[in-house]
Amino acid sequence: MTTRVASRVPGDVGRVLSAVEEAAQGSKLWCAAAVAMAWLGGRRGRKAAVTGLAAVAVAQLLANGLGKQLADRPRPPREWIPHDEVDDRPDSSSFPSGHTAAAVAFTAAVARSWPQAGGVCAVPAAMVAVERVQSGAHHPSDVVTGAAVGLAGAWLVRRAPRLRLRRRRRARALPG
Numbered sequence: 001m002t003t004r005v006a007s008r009v010p011g012d013v014g015r016v017l018s019a020v021e022e023a024a025q026g027s028k029l030w031c032a033a034a035v036a037m038a039w040l041g042g043r044r045g046r047k048a049a050v051t052g053l054a055a056v057a058v059a060q061l062l063a064n065g066l067g068k069q070l071a072d073r074p075r076p077p078r079e080w081i082p083h084d085e086v087d088d089r090p091d092s093s094s095f096p097s098g099h100t101a102a103a104v105a106f107t108a109a110v111a112r113s114w115p116q117a118g119g120v121c122a123v124p125a126a127m128v129a130v131e132r133v134q135s136g137a138h139h140p141s142d143v144v145t146g147a148a149v150g151l152a153g154a155w156l157v158r159r160a161p162r163l164r165l166r167r168r169r170r171a172r173a174l175p176g
Helices: 002-008 013-041 042-070 098-113 113-136 142-175
Strands: none
Touching: 013 042, 013 098, 013 113, 042 098, 042 113, 042 142, 098 113, 098 142, 113 142
């Protein structure tokens, strides 16, 4: 499947995917989107931006801080990738895809607060996921797992305030 994806993406599309992935490197794309949302979106935009960036942080911690340390999976073999992008990939573990985890975490967290912005973010997030396989940086299962980690990161960020609020309510309800 990795070979099929890497060989079937036309050159021009591959260059666009690479440009989007480069923008997403180090979460630059998601930080820029958060700034735009906070600036243009009022209260809802600020909430979406903060939630999105918090979800990226959690997903990165889970994917890169934990997942890659536990699973030392090699990148797809160079001979599977029919183009030179394979030379520009990291040496770290392939599993899971941290780029995909961050992209999905940001998108899922933003979509909860601001569905329209989440829909817009879904396009580059999907492009990042496809590019990670197309470039030979990841196996499809790395990307799928990265997406699951991203969803988990967004879910954890969404749940955190509720958990704190419940603890406060219980603490007030207990006789002291």
